[in-house]
Amino acid sequence: MPLSILFSLLLCLGLLPGGGRGDSGDELQILLDLKVSLGLNDIEGFESWTPDNSPCNFTGIVCNSANSVAKINLNSKGISGKPPFSSLCRLPALSELSLGSNHLSGTLAADIRNCTGLQRLDLAYNKFTGVVPDLSPLNKLKVLNLSDNAFSGPFLWSSLGNLTELLALCLGYNGFDESPFPAVVANLTKLTRLYISNTNIKGKIPSWIGKLTELRDLELSNNFLTGEIPPEIVNLNKLSQLELYNDSLTGKIPPGFRNLSNLVSFDASMNNLEGDLSELRSLSKLVSLQLFYNDFSGEVPPEFGDFRDLVNLSLYNNYLSGKLPAKLGSWAKFDYIDVSSNFFTGEIPPDMCRWGTMTRLFVLENNFSGEIPASYANCSSLIRFRVSNNSLSGVVPAGIWSLPNVNIIDLALNQFEGPIDAGIGKAKSLAQLFIGNNRFSGELPPEISGASSLVQFDATYNQFSGEIPASIGGLQQLQSLYLQHNSFSGEIPEIIGSCSSLTTIDLARNSLSGTIPATIGDPPNLNSLDLSNNQLSGQIPASLSSVKFSAFNLSNNKLTGPVPAGLAIDAYITGFAGNPGLCSDDTPYLRRCSSNLGGSSDKLRTILTSLLAVLALLLAAVGLFLFIKKRRSDRNRRMAKDPSWDLKSFQILSFDEQEIINSIRQENMIGKGGSGNVYRVELGSGKVVAVKHIWNDPMAAAAAAMNSSWEKGGTTAAMLSGTRRSRSVRSREFEAEVTTLSSIRHVNVVKLYCSITSEDASLLVYEHLPNGSLWDRLHTESCGQQGGLGWETRHEIAVGAARGLAYLHHGWGRPILHRDVKSSNILLDECFKPRIADFGLAKVLYAAGGGDSSAHVIAGTHGYIAPEYAYTWKVNEKSDVYSFGVVLMELVTGRRPIEPEFGENKDIVCWVSRRMNSGESAVELVDRTIPDWGREDAVKVLRVAVLCTARLPAMRPSMRTVVQMLEEAEARSLRLKVDKVEGGGYKFEGKEIGCEKVKLSP
Template identity: 55%
Template sequence: MLPYNISGHRTFLLLIALFFSALVLPATSDELQVLLKLKSNLENSNSHVFSTWSSENSPCNFTGIVCDTNQMVREINLPLQNLVGTVPFDAICSLESLEKVSLGNNSLVGDISDHLRNCTNLKYLDLGWNFFSGGVPDLSSLTKLEFLSLNLSGVSGSFPWKSLENLTSLSFLSLGDNLFEKNLFPLEILKLEKLYWLYLTNSSIEGQIPEDIGRLTLLEHLELSANFLFGKIPVGITKLTKLSDLFLYDNNLSGKFPVGFGNLSNLEALDASNNSLEGDISELKSLTNLGILQLFENQLSGEVPVEFGDFKFLREISLYSNRFTGSLPQKIGSWTDFQSIDVAENFFTGPIPPDMCKEGKMVDILLLQNNFTGEIPETYANCLTLDRFRVSNNSLSGPVPPAIWGLPNLSILDLAFNQFEGPVTRDIGQAKYLSRLFLAHNQFSGELPGTISDASSLETIVLSSNNFSGEIPSTVGELVRLSSFYLDGNNFSGAIPHSLGSCGSLNVLNLAKNSLYGEIPASLGYLQTLNSLNLSDNKLSGKIPESLSSSRLSLLDLSNNQLSGRIPDSISVNVFSESFVGNPGLCSDSGIRNLRPCASSSGNKMSIQSKVIVSCSVAGVFVLVLLLVALILASPRKNSENCPMQRRDSWDLKQYHILSFGEEEVVKALKQENVIGKGGCGSVYKVTLSCGKQLAVKHIWKQDSSGENKFGTTSPMLEKGKTRTPEYDAEVATLSSIRHVNVVKLYCSITSEDSHLLVYEFMPNGSLWDQLHTRQQIRMDWSVRYEIALGAARGLEYLHHGCDRPVIHRDVKSSNILLDENMKPRIADFGLAKVVQPNGLRGTTHLIAGTYGYIAPEYAYAYKVDEKSDVYSFGVVLMELVTGRRPTEPDFGDKDLVQWVCDTVMRSEEKAINLVDSTISDRLKEDAAKVLTIAIRCTIKIPTLRPSMKMVVHMLEDVAPCLPDEATVKSDGQNSRQ
């Protein structure tokens, strides 16, 4: 009987197993379908995470999926996976055992739907750092939630603060950096007494911080910055003794730090900058764990507590723009890896603390605009990590320690407006990263060392009002990045170096009030970027070089020298009338005031012999002209009248598309009457071919093959032996291989010995700038503007993500977005474009590339160039499309369009829809306002927070306007032209 019993027992167990598998398998099958739906919604993602997600695999084996003991899906962990698409909340909230959804730091779009309320078992929800749109649904059903992050998720509107009352298990709450509607400080949060992390920065919260904030005694991290908070810091905050991080910056808080603030003994980072706080900071003297202290731009006063010198963890301190007095603690920075101090614009006195670089980690010393005295401590000569050393506008004196001139990582050395003395030593040649040197208004003396040319990153040199002497070293011509050079008010002598004409980036040259003699070098006139030239109050002689006629000067001062001869016509204008006074030998044929005419009616009568010689010369020239005309008429080439170009056999055509025309037909059409635009490099012509096809031809002049012009000097824009302009190289290299419907088509290039021709498709509707801000020939309701925005975005997306190597345009603006006959956009003008190198490095530039109003803010402090700079510029274009406003307008004051939009939407009661161009029909204004929120995302100051162009395209596709029916379209179309 034993075998029978065993057999029966096994049968019984088998039946039980089958019973439970019948219960489990359908659920597993359902969950599989849910996850496959999630995968299909994100199928465009550039991620390998879904390689394991297949119907032949168990969901519990999917990458990023965690199951419970019953093989039910408990967690979806897919942060930082480059996910693109929408989240099917209705599906994933049907997963009954789901406790965790982590989708942060992706590129998800769409709404966070009301179906989220069905995820009732959720304990962890992270949707932050995405690009969702719309509002946040009611969260009151998620009572088990412990972790909630919607930070920088893209949501907007009215947040359901009331629903937080039910989420009493929350320990982590992050809702910041979203465009919520203004709301008083949400008191519901004060009931969440388990919170250790609260992030509400940039959440449109206004009013006062409530005293009851002290109820959240478990808080370790509290951020309430960039809101509309006012009043005093409440005493209740002193009860949060576990706080390690407290951020209150960019509000309007006032009053003193409350008594008892020193109770926050665990505080490691305190930032209350850009408020209206006042009084002293004695309450902070017991915060011995502080590592970061940011209190700049307040109204604080008194002395810095001497105890700060004993803070062993202090790394950064920033107190600029306050009213502090007294000396800095002399031991400050001597106990730790001190990195940065900025106490500019105060009333500090006494010596510079000597040991702030004791640990060799110091990066920034910013002490400008105070009353510091004494010398620069010798200890800083060994501070090899130092990047910025700025002590201008103080009362410092003595010689500069020689090794400071040559610190290897120094980018800014600012010693101006002090009483320093002694020379600039040869050590400066070792400062390979030095870009800005400010020494004005001191007592420096001696010669400028020739080794200054070894500091090859120099862009700005200001040595004004010192006692420098000797000749200007000719080696300065090797500083190819130099844009501003001020040597005025010194004792320099000798000739102006011809080599300055090789400083191809030079914008300002001021050598006034020295003892320079000799002639003005003709090479200065060939500096393409020179805008301001001041050589006044010297001993210069000879003629003014004709080459200055080709420069683009807005300021010219040659007064009080010994110059003579005729002033070149192009600069002999009344606007420069004061530029030549004090030079009795100068004359002008233009009749400008303060100058004598070059020829008088009574003088210089010709002798008979001279007249005969002149007559013979004229006759000879006349005969030569007749011979040349005869040769031209005998030439086989036809129809060359009015053509400024050379013979046909001198042209070289390179085609990038199949052509139906030759170079002769293009060249002969380049007449003055066909000019439709002018730029910095040449003219643009409209060419109509015999077949009726229209082209746009950009004509770019170039130098001869030696790199020299007719005056025999080398142009700073070209290297010896090179005949192309940088703009031409960039444009051809970029466009010749690009094939995209939203990038302008380059048919061919035609080159000769002195010219380049780039032949493009012709865009009959001009540029987006023209249509928005000048001619406005075509009515552009939102449906038209949206298609322009989307098309241009796709063109930039292709440049950034679709080419073999990413192309950074660097000059994205509405005037570089051209419109065809159907108002379809083309990205154009690639003269500043950069192709990312194969190693993927984006690099930096030391020349500001782009157009004011469109330039990304990182150019100002880092000169960094990458795709996110184009994204910023495109965000400005989106704002133009939505608002109809220019990037800069007088009623913006000192702001630009980006600041005006952001301040209006995020810092006032006004809603985005109120900024929409009034010419856009009311039924489409809400759609336009959605694009304005995308524009705001594109123009975030921090580049890494901006979306990629791929993401911008997805976001724009997600807010496509609801098109009217066909009848309405026809009706609108009849009135589309004004």
């Protein structure tokens, strides 16, 4: 028998090392061990992984011609656990190991170095942690993908020098230590993809990048890159994708950039680039161009109008001018355009929706003129249509009003005229309609009730006339109704009270007449009402006295009679001016009602006067007797009341200062901090209030500060510093909180009833919020699993808190900074509706008066402080936005701002941001207690949080925009009807409940 035949026979019988049965058996056992490690027994689709089956028939396994395992591809299989790399590397023919887009965890063990035959290693979109080991032995690798994990520490860039066969290097979105651009990459001349976004690379992009001429995809975004785009980049003429967004690049687009003729996607947004766009005029293969938030100027090259593949264009927030190319977007199936906040002129290009695919058209804040092209009336794909703050004119094409999918129509601040078309009743998706500051006229069409999703309607400063249609009562989702500065006449329809979601009604400066309907106070969340400068008559409905208004104005009408007691407070006094027929016995600012005794004869007046005089004398005598008696018998109790106490009320009070003072006892204390303690006080009336006791005595305040600092791990120096500053800090905190809260009336800001001060102490009396703080509900074990906060409740907390902050930032002539936004300063009422609280660090900005628009005082709490504070010591509104973004991340993930698992010197912002590059990994960040039906909505909110926590303040949205984005990410809830209980309260399924609505998640 020839030796070759004998050798083959022995090999097949497994009698030689490395022979058939022996190796096959080993490979089978290795894969069965892998099955156990990754929990494949419990995952559908792995039924083939059985001991009596060949590994070559296993799901995800590919064998070579010798029936040895060559490839393991288990991407996106929903597997978890820690892979046994040590045993996998014993597969002698293994060339591909792909385990990406799963839930794998643990460290990348050094055993991976033994897989020397690997040509592809893909572990992306998992939860691997720790330091990446030296990978230099894997010199056959062509693809290395470790992106979107939680790797940290120094990356062994030097180990890449041996991987000269690499075609794709993907390390993006990991928390590696800061380092310069890795010079070793210059040796990887075969690279076609380099993805190192969000890996903490700093410094300049090196000139040698131009040597990587095989690159098709270069992604360097979300790093700390500075300087100019190197001119050598123009040598990469095979590039199809170039991502440089959210760095700190400067300078112009380099000369010769037009040579990158294969570019399909170019994103250099959120940098400091300048100059014009002329170098882009030849990039005719562009599909997506994103250059927003830069300093570009000049005109958009006319060649853009001939780009036949362009579908996405974002140029907003630059200094661009001139006309947009007339044929822009007319060739391809255009998706969106955003050129807002520039200086464009001329007409809006007419054909961007030629193929019926455009979803978003944003051209607001420019100088566009002419009419809206008629073609957009048929663009049924439009979701958002925003053309506000331009010089547009003419009649709006009728079809615009009735677009079936449009969510926002924003036509404000233009010169449009004509009526609102009756077709608006077909706009079933319309949530926001902004048409203020135009020349619209005619009557509001009754068909507007058909726009049943309408949440905000602003038609201020127009020429509308006629009556407000009664059909408006059908808008059950409507929250804001702004119709001021028009020519509406007739009576306010009573059915307006049926708009149960209304929070704001502004009908000022019209010609409305008749009485104020009692139903106008019916919406349970109404907090702002302005009916001023009309011709309203009759009495103020008593029903309004129970409404807690943040703004209230009935001035300059023809109202008569007594002001209801609940409205006769100093905060509303200007809202009654210009109504000489009004009176009140509860405030000195209005004519007393008791002065109108009526009667027609002097004799009757004389008799009454005499009777009153006699009665007064009798009462005085009795009073003097009782006074002397009480003084003798109750001297100690009377002396206990400190005559130096000064009470300033900001609401109608049902208690006096002594009732509060007597309740400041240890057993009532519910919290403490550096400036004092907080007490729960149950009044004799049964009402519960919260009282913050701030010490004036510097030694007492210092002791409290030291105690609080000690509990929080404060240093001795910090405690001594607190002692020295205690008096001034207390004074500033108290004055800041009183000044801020006493003038604020908003449903999402904690209500301050009064302040009580003396030389020794100061008390602030607030409404009591029985469900504690958001921090307690999310992070305190005593509250159970997130305190029972379902996703719908969390979303409502997010929206409510955002509205409160938006009111502080935008609801005043000058914005109010909170400067310590955190989950412990968001309190929850009995229905889990949020209130912004603790204004001890609040500051009113005086930017409008020419002062500094930022604050220079140490402010904030670790984990919530915006990064710019570390190097500028300045905060502004965007610093509050950052802190609120951290709160949103807490709400969605259930994690604290600082957790050990985030890594040293890392916080929740780093942890979330680096994993938000794909929707699949983002879902894994969502708190596991949130049910599957709410997880997509939670991811939407998480994306808002990432925007709020952008590194550059200018990149963060305003709180007004945050509210809008959160409302658009509305939770999909199931609301169940409840029944009222006699005497107050509500009942559901026979059980009394404290809130108006019961929510059940499907």
